[in-house]
Amino acid sequence: MAANTTISITGADYDTIKSDLKTFLKGQTQFADYDFEGSNLSVLIGILAYNSYQNAFLANMAISESFLDSAQLADSVVSRAKELNYLPRGYRSATATVDMVVQATAPYPATISIPAGTRFTSKLDSTVYTFSTTENIIVPNDPTSGGQLFRASGISLHEGTPVTEAWVVDTSNTSQRFVTSNPNIDTTSLSVIVQNSVADSGTTEYQYATSFLGVGPTDDVYWLQGASGGNYELLFGNGIVGNPLITGNIVLATYRACNGSVPNGSNQFTAANGVAGYSNVVITTTAPAIEGAEPESVASIKFNAPRHYQTQERAIVSSDYKTILQQQFPQIEAIHVYGGEELDPPQYGKVVIAVSISNTNGLSDTWKSTIAEFIQTRMALTFGPLVIAPSYLYCKVIADVKFNINKTSMTTADMISTVTAAVSKYNSDNLQDFDSTLVFSKLSKAIDNTDASITSSSLQVYPICRIAPVANVAQTFYFTFSNAIVPGTIGSTAFVYNNSSCYLSDDGHGKLFISSSASSTTNSASIVNIGTIEYNTGACSIVGLDVSAYNGSSIDIIGQTVDPDITAKQNAIIEIFPTDIVINPVMVRV
Numbered sequence: 001m002a003a004n005t006t007i008s009i010t011g012a013d014y015d016t017i018k019s020d021l022k023t024f025l026k027g028q029t030q031f032a033d034y035d036f037e038g039s040n041l042s043v044l045i046g047i048l049a050y051n052s053y054q055n056a057f058l059a060n061m062a063i064s065e066s067f068l069d070s071a072q073l074a075d076s077v078v079s080r081a082k083e084l085n086y087l088p089r090g091y092r093s094a095t096a097t098v099d100m101v102v103q104a105t106a107p108y109p110a111t112i113s114i115p116a117g118t119r120f121t122s123k124l125d126s127t128v129y130t131f132s133t134t135e136n137i138i139v140p141n142d143p144t145s146g147g148q149l150f151r152a153s154g155i156s157l158h159e160g161t162p163v164t165e166a167w168v169v170d171t172s173n174t175s176q177r178f179v180t181s182n183p184n185i186d187t188t189s190l191s192v193i194v195q196n197s198v199a200d201s202g203t204t205e206y207q208y209a210t211s212f213l214g215v216g217p218t219d220d221v222y223w224l225q226g227a228s229g230g231n232y233e234l235l236f237g238n239g240i241v242g243n244p245l246i247t248g249n250i251v252l253a254t255y256r257a258c259n260g261s262v263p264n265g266s267n268q269f270t271a272a273n274g275v276a277g278y279s280n281v282v283i284t285t286t287a288p289a290i291e292g293a294e295p296e297s298v299a300s301i302k303f304n305a306p307r308h309y310q311t312q313e314r315a316i317v318s319s320d321y322k323t324i325l326q327q328q329f330p331q332i333e334a335i336h337v338y339g340g341e342e343l344d345p346p347q348y349g350k351v352v353i354a355v356s357i358s359n360t361n362g363l364s365d366t367w368k369s370t371i372a373e374f375i376q377t378r379m380a381l382t383f384g385p386l387v388i389a390p391s392y393l394y395c396k397v398i399a400d401v402k403f404n405i406n407k408t409s410m411t412t413a414d415m416i417s418t419v420t421a422a423v424s425k426y427n428s429d430n431l432q433d434f435d436s437t438l439v440f441s442k443l444s445k446a447i448d449n450t451d452a453s454i455t456s457s458s459l460q461v462y463p464i465c466r467i468a469p470v471a472n473v474a475q476t477f478y479f480t481f482s483n484a485i486v487p488g489t490i491g492s493t494a495f496v497y498n499n500s501s502c503y504l505s506d507d508g509h510g511k512l513f514i515s516s517s518a519s520s521t522t523n524s525a526s527i528v529n530i531g532t533i534e535y536n537t538g539a540c541s542i543v544g545l546d547v548s549a550y551n552g553s554s555i556d557i558i559g560q561t562v563d564p565d566i567t568a569k570q571n572a573i574i575e576i577f578p579t580d581i582v583i584n585p586v587m588v589r590v
Contacts, residue, residue, distance in 0.1 A: 012056045018049035068302055077298050078226035085211075086305035088226045089330045093186045093258040094159040094292030096122075096131065096285060098269055100152045102139070103280040108147035111140050112276040119273060120157055122266035122289070129263040130272070131157035131289075132256075134189070139276075150276075159263045159289060160186060160256030168198075169249040183230030183295075184257040192222050192234065195250040203252075211313060212241050219243060230295060261292040264359060290359050293330040315378045321353060328374060333358040336434030336571060340386060343570075344539075350386045351379065354434060354571035363389035390573045393482055394464040395438060395566060396558060397423055398582045399447055401457045404590045408453035415451070415585040420578060422450040427576040436574050440564035455590060463566055464580065465540070466554040469495075474546040477531075481538030481559055482569045489560035490533065495550035497527070504542075504557055506533055512542060 022036050022045060036042050065076040068084075078088055098120075102112060114137040122129050133155065141147045163185075167178050192206045209221040221242050223235040234253065237243050245251070267288035271281045296304075304327055311320040318337040326332050333356045340350030355363055355371060368387040375385050403415055410418065426446045431438060444459045465479045488508035494501050497514055505515040512531035531542035538559070547555070568574045 012053070012060075014049055014053045017052045017056075018045060021045050021049055068305060071302075072298075074230070074298050075228045077301050078228070081301050081305040082225050084305045084309040086301070086308045086327075087187075087224055088301050089293075089296035089327065090187045090230070090232065091184050091258050091260045091295050092188065092291060092293035092330055093256055094129075094261070094263040094266065094289035096157045096159075096266060096269065096289040097287035098155050098157060099284045099286055100155055100275065101282045101284075102150040102152075102275050102278050103282075104141070104148050104150060104278055106148070108141055111138050112150050112278075113138055114152065114155070114275055117162060118271075118275060120269045120283070121272050122263070122269050124263060124266045127262075129159050129259060129266060130161055131159050131266070131269065132162065134158055154286070157269065157289075158186075158189070158256060158258075159266070159292060160184075160189070160258030162254065163257045164252060164254045166253075167251045169245045169247055169251060171245070171247045177227075178234040178236075178251055178253070179227045180231045180233075180253065180255070182255075182257045184259070185232060186256045186258045187224060187232060189256040190224075191254045193252045193254075194220070194245065195252060197248040197250065206236075209242070215241050217241070217243070258292070260294045263289050264292045265289060291331045291357070293358075296330065313378055315351075315375055316380070321351070321375065324378060325353070325355075325371065325375060329371065331357050334390070334433045334573065336390075338570060347386065349383055351383050352571070353385055353387045354390050355387060356390045356434075356573060363387070388571055390434070390571050391479070392466075393566070393568060393572045393574050394466060394556075394580060395574060395576050396462045396464055396580045396582070397443070397576055398460040398462075398584070399423075399457055400584045400586060401447065402455045402586045402588050403451065403453040404455050405453070405587045406589055408451060410451070410453065412585040412587065416583045419447055419450050419583045419585075420581050422446050423576060423581050424578055431568075431574045431576065434568060434571070434573060436568050438566040438574055438576075440566075455588060461564065461566065462558045462560055463538075465557045467542070467545075467557065468554045469545055469547050469550075472546065472548055474544045477540075477542045477545065479540055479557075480572075481540070481561070482572045483538050483566055484562040485533065485535050485538050485559040486562055487535050491558050493551065493556045495547045495555050497547050499548070500527075502527060504530070504555070510535065512540065 025031050025036065025045070026034070034041070036045065064070040065073055068077065068080040071077045071080055081088060104112065114133060116133055116135050118133045120131045122131060137152060137155065139150045139152045142149045142151050163182055165180060170176055190208070193203050194206055196202045204220050206220045206222045209215055209223055215221055215237070217237070217239055219237070219242055221237065225233050225235060227233040234251065236245050265288055267285045269283045269285060271283065275281045304323060307319065307323045308327060311323055313324065315321045315324055321337040322335050325335060335356070336354040338352050340347035340352055343352065353371065353375070355367070357363060357367060371387045372385045379385065399419060401415060401419055403410070423443070423446070426443050430436060430442070438461065440459070440461060443461070444457065447457050447459065448454055463481045463483060465481060467477045467479065469475050488506060490504065490506035490512065492504035494503060496502070500516060502514045502516055504512060506512050510532055511529055512533055513529045514527045516527060530545060531540060533540045540557070566574060
């Protein structure tokens with residue numbers, strides 16, 4: 001029989017490789033009638049198989065890590081993202097806003113200076129975090145206090161510890177790299193200064209560049225790219241694009257090393273070492289710490305990097321805006337982009353950007369201007385951005401749930417808690433975003449699947465619009481249910497109008513009125529016509545509403561939609577609050 005001179009490869013696992021080696025050796029005339037199972041040669045074959053398996057595994061891993069979509073290691077993903085000119089997001093510092101009153105000692109100066117880097121501490125969950133100012137603040141004395149008090153308002157405090165790293169440039173070292181050593185860097189706080197040399201203390205501040213566009217051979221700029229271990233590498237010009245460094249230059253990089261989202265919620269601050277040399281400082285928090293964020297995940301980098309490369313920093317279609325803005329501002333929780341022609345009235349030539357920021361309600365003017373200024377340079381010249389806050393469409397969920405007490409040990413209180421948790425999970429998994437839809441059948445199924453003892457359920461879902469009038473001030477409100485409303489179904493929570501407890505209703509013909517009855521929609525219960533409703537769109541207007549009191553923080557206006565599925569449109573976000581969930585458990589024996 002002719003000798004088998006080739007090895008058949010049928011698999012890459014250890015047992016298959018070992019079997020293939022044995023099959024090959026059995027085909028050799030030198031090993032005719034050889035007992036491979038009981039021989040010492042079987043040990044050697046096992047070693048060969050193990051070595052082959054290890055090599056195959058390592059080769060597979062190496063090849064997999066060479067491609068963005070198959071890479072698993074963070075460093076590999078960051079390295080592949082560099083090829084697409086994508087800079088992964090790093091940590092972001094939590095930011096709080098405070099007012100401050102400093103009491104000076106005589107003789108009282110005309111002004112005091114709160115320098116950048118003034119430190120403050122805040123304790124949250126037994127951990128102390130350091131916050132600091134980022135700019136110099138000059139505060140004049142308050143003449144009404146005799147000059148001894150200095151009042152500063154709207155001061156921003158950013159969490160994190162200032163870090164400065166230095167590198168001495170050696171152009172003869174072709175492998176020299178300028179890599180930060182702290183992965184907790186907030187890159188938005190990075191400041192790069194180049195000192196001429198040890199002997200020459202002259203400095204030049206370098207500006208961050210995001211691309212080569214507009215960068216000349218003498219421009220003092222630097223670029224950033226991801227490095228291993230969650231760090232970042234600084235890159236400088238070559239004399240063709242950007243001013244190059246020379247031997248002896250000293251690169252000084254200053255930034256904040258922060259704790260990301262962990263300090264969010266910090267709301268009590270103390271001056272670590274006094275302010276402007278004075279220890280008597282009273283700090284009032286006007287906005288607790290928010291906007292702290294974790295670095296971008298591997299999955300997010302793999303998703304965003306190719307799309308970022310597609311946009312080439314240009315915002316053309318709606319997905320471009322989303323990719324660019326979410327990459328730049330990790331605090332954005334949800335974003336929706338559409339044309340101004342969809343507004344009522346239309347605003348042609350506008351791009352409407354509805355943004356929801358994590359852990360905040362609404363959208364501040366500062367955020368609106370920051371986002372608009374950033375995206376303006378990446379848009380077509382014929383368009384202008386209109387950044388708006390989201391509007392919230394809340395939903396009330398009422399569920400009658402029958403459950404078989406022979407199949408569970410749960411009490412009615414347990415069933416209420418369990419089903420409420422299921423509705424809240426549906427809310428977090430499917431809603432709380434633009435372009436979302438509350439699908440009636442899926443929510444009903446989520447309730448039925450909560451526990452095996454549930455035999456049936458009856459579900460009702462109503463959209464809620466909330467208004468918060470100022471007491472004793474006539475006001476006008478425009479709001480929308482964003483869905484077609486069944487005529488004659490509008491109602492509200494109670495409020496005091498003309499010293500009477502009243503409710504909002506509709507007459508079934510497009511008019512809203514104030515009613516003395518929560519259930520009646522007849523004209524006999526009507527007190528005054530107060531507004532209109534467009535049933536096809538759910539758009540409502542209330543004019544001249546003057547209430548003296550109401551329970552809670554708002555008046556809830558509720559309706560019944562024509563379609564049981566409730567859809568968020570334009571800048572609306574659907575949300576189900578736990579307080580808007582009503583579960584009525586009914587015990588049965590089956």
